[in-house]
Amino acid sequence: MMLRLKTTPFHPRTEAIMQANQWRRWGGYSVASAYEMTHDREYLAMRNACALLDVSALYKYEISGPDAHAFLNRLVTRDISQMQPGGMAYTPWCDSQGKVVDDGTICRLDEGTFRLTAADPNYHWLEENTAGFDIHILDVSEDLGTLALQGPCSRDVLAEVFGEAVRELPFYGIIHVENDLQISRTGYSGDLGYEVWVPSGRAVEIWDRLTEAGKRYALQPAGIWALDVARIEAGLIMLDVDYTPANKATTPAQASTPYELGLGWSVHLKKPHFVGKKALAKEKAEGSALTLVGLEIDHQALASEHEKIGLPVPFPFVPWREIVPIFNDEGQVGYATCGSWSPTLKKYLALAQVKPGSGEDLKIDIMVDRFRKSFGAKVRKLPFFNPPRKRG
């Protein structure tokens, strides 16, 4: 057998609707960048109807045993000591220097079992931190498929398929349905949305039931491009794009702390010892080298510079992911890591990390035809887009 990239449990269905062979890698899997020729409709569905995303490439670990709760509370920066069964939380976790190893969600499936999701492999990191804890770690990454159903109609679709109880699910809550499935009110779109956790063997069945019920709600399968636009609008960071995880950084300077990534709200210094606490307390007291900001790039100026020389305005519909220097009048103050046109807000958005106190009026260089030009980039509060229905 030839070794190929893995395919997710939903592949029999996703492969069938792929129109332009736009596959990409994610966590060792082949996943869709977009199913249709362009991702426009897929994105719009996420904001106006509902989009169905295969996010099975996430790494998933089940942590159980008498000390599971204490272990996780020591591992992550956020205080999850009060988490009850059915609860879920987003949090980063750090190394002893306070540099972010990964970020993801933790949910409490029942009294003694938790599930952690991660963007990168974390089995080794979890194991390294188990000393003194009576726990059991199970890598269930390949046993579980995950579908994200995101958008204003996602609740209605799920209620039709799994019953009305879904409607009661609070933001960051998780419930068990049909014995071996869970539905959580989570996602990466910054919108009303849910994630369905499915044993691999039932993946195709669940996909079919959701897409069938979704027909009445304009459900649209969507790929990573659409999700990437949405997550930038939502101001949500991404590992390997907006930060280098601590264990992949060649030098400590390459890695980031939660404070630098706008995740200071998830660092609870008042809870008992957790990995990286000392370093983070020091940073909190002394200030951070960088801070995450949202940037709104002066798109009108960009448009007029193009129009001046007879060129159409290049809209960055597919988000870019690269390090782009950000300046103020004194010089470079930081860097942007990703950017996108926001079809919902009609703005050109970017996420950046800049030195605190660099001001609100920053600048970014963008190519106009074949020449580099400087454009204004105003600091904006994150998230850029935050509809009441997300929590409502």
Add this chain to the structure above:
Amino acid sequence: MKHYDAIVIGGGHNGLVHAAYLARAGRQVLVLERRPVVGGATITEEIYPGYKFLIGSYLISLLRPQVIQELELAKHGLELLPLESTLVPLPNGDYLADWPDHDMTRRELMRHSRRDAETYEEFSLTMRRLSLAMKPLLDLFPPDPTSLAPKDIEQMARIKGVLGNMQRRDFHTLCRLCTMSIADFLDEWFETQPLKAIKCTSGIIGTFMGVRSPGTGYVALHHYLGEIDGVRRSWAFPKGGTGAFAQAIASAARAYGAEIMENAPVHQVLIKHGAACGVVLEDGREFYADRIVSNADAKRTFLQLVPRDQLPGDFLWDIERFRTASPACKVNLALDGLPTFSAVPQGSEQLLRGSIEIAPSVDYLEQAYDDAKYGGWARKPFMDALIPSLLDPGMAPPGQHVMSLFVEYASSEMDWTAEKKAEFLDVVIDTLAEYSPDLKSKIIHKHIMTPRDIQDIIGITSGHIFHGELSLHQLLFLKPSPQWAQYKTPVRHLWMCGSSTHPGGCITGAPGRNAAMELLKDWSA
């Protein structure tokens, strides 16, 4: 009679690199090569008509990128074909593979151990950081830490600067790796036998130590210092074999004006008033130069080419005790078609384009050493195999193949009669045939270079591929002798530029280049 600025004894790759740099700086240089072809152990020979054998070195990784760029070796014909993968066939019919792709390798390791698949990433990053930190040391002359001479102090400060930039934990890991056995070091990381074994092999290639001998950790690190086009830890096959690489350097050296004379074995270095001034060949011809640079190994240089009465006793003592016992053999096979390996699943034949390692477990490797250390050979040898004709079709007639096998252990210290040679060649082929049942039926011609052959044919003492053991007591300022580790020798105007000097063996070009830089500086001083 023409008087040269420098005469280089030995046209191995470091001698050629050295000559090319001197000629590039405008010096009149003569290279004297014993054999009818330059390259030393860096040669490709058509031992059997139509089939090109790699009777010495076979891959390139540690070659300093500066040598390629500064000598414009690409212009002179050097083409490097990176190896994509490593395959370890296992006796139970399974295999372990290191694929050219991260996701594929991770998935492959997951088959064997979930834990190792993740530890592997951290291990790779750690080794990358250590090799990044160590790499600059390859291009420095090794300072004597007991010396207060300004150049030694300056160089020590540079090394301190390199090491000072390391993260503390990395520095501690580096110290442990250099002093531990590679097997002990890997035990701290992994649980999968073939994975540990394959990582162990870097610690024993070319060295007469077992995977559990302290110091093999350093040898492994040495093999991690290479890069191809900036891709670290990558190995490449030079199109046409390593001989084509030697020809590329020779072509560059000639283009800069160096003269290269083949069939010119040096009998002795001529010394006048305590200074080297020329050489006399075995046929009686004499050549004169301001500087004589020996690319021969330290023992051959000082115990054969320089009259003993010209050398201080303590230096001779050091050189006589310089460890050169070697365990390495080269076997080449001409094959009627591609052999199949029972461990390679159908559809995965691309795995044969990389290294094929007969190294199923750590104990297998240690046992191979145990068999040989008292002066014998491994009953089940470790092999690093390559099928160059899959990468470069010019190596064999169309549809046919050549296979190169680097084999350990077989002691240089045993009495290598023709019968023993044939017997060990059978051991090698029998062992390989356990993994490739149709191998024997495809062999058209077989050829072995024992350590004794490497000594007799290529001219390296004991056939040691690194011109002496890469053990801690023979490194840096101790290489080859504590007071003479900066390419100079106790004989005025006699220099060294071969693998017996820092940073040691492998196709690096580093001793040749470093020695040239020092010699040119010395000249201008």
